Amino acid sequence: MHRFHSKSVIARFKIASVLICVKCLLVPAAAFVLGYGLFMNEHLLIFTGLGMAGGVVFLAIAGWIVAARTRCPLCMTPVLAGQRCSKHRKARTVLGSHRLRVALAVVFRGSFYCPYCNEPSALVIRERRR
Numbered sequence: 110m111h112r113f114h115s116k117s118v119i120a121r122f123k124i125a126s127v128l129i130c131v132k133c134l135l136v137p138a139a140a141f142v143l144g145y146g147l148f149m150n151e152h153l154l155i156f157t158g159l160g161m162a163g164g165v166v167f168l169a170i171a172g173w174i175v176a177a178r179t180r181c182p183l184c185m186t187p188v189l190a191g192q193r194c195s196k197h198r199k200a201r202t203v204l205g206s207h208r209l210r211v212a213l214a215v216v217f218r219g220s221f222y223c224p225y226c227n228e229p230s231a232l233v234i235r236e237r238r239r
Contacts, residue, residue, distance in 0.1 A: 110220065111182040111228060112235035118179075119232045125179050125189045126212035128172035133209060135165050176208075184226040197227035 113119055143158025145151075176189035186194060188211050196207060200222070203210040207224035214221035220231040 111230040112233050113182055113230070114235060116234060119234070121175060122179050122189070122215050122232060125172055125176040126215040128168050128175060129189065129208060129212040130216055132165055132168040132172060133204075135161060135168065139165055181223040181226060181228070182230055183228050184223060186223070186225045188221070188223050188225065192225075194225060196224045199227050200224040 113122075139158055139161035142154055142161060146154025146156075146158050173190070176191075177187055179187055179189040181188050186192060189208055191208070200207055201210060203213060211221045211224065215232060219233075220229060222229050
């Protein structure tokens with residue numbers, strides 16, 4: 110299992126993972142609130158849904174910025190960024206997304222499998238040789 114070289118890399122992985130998970134939860138919630146507000150002709154719900162949609166845009170931009178520097182310690186490919194590289198043939202998905210699988214694994218397990226090299230990585234600091 111591969112490990113990371115600093116706490117800042119681990120913090121970057123956790124922040125990017127939380128942003129991706131919250132964005133994936135907020136998209137259907139915003140669509141539901143906006144659709145329900147339009148159906149019931151409730152202006153407060155419409156504005157709430159539009160505010161949630163604006164939050165999705167903000168989270169997408171913030172997640173894109175942070176996720177660009179979340180690299181696998183072995184293959185050095187950004188695992189949480191939207192790369193169009195070919196994935197490993199045994200890489201698995203959650204709801205059709207490799208990034209969501211990595212983000213959920215980081216948040217709930219503290220380790221993940223890289224979708225590009227399919228090697229496990231733990232969110233711990235590696236010890237240096239002396």
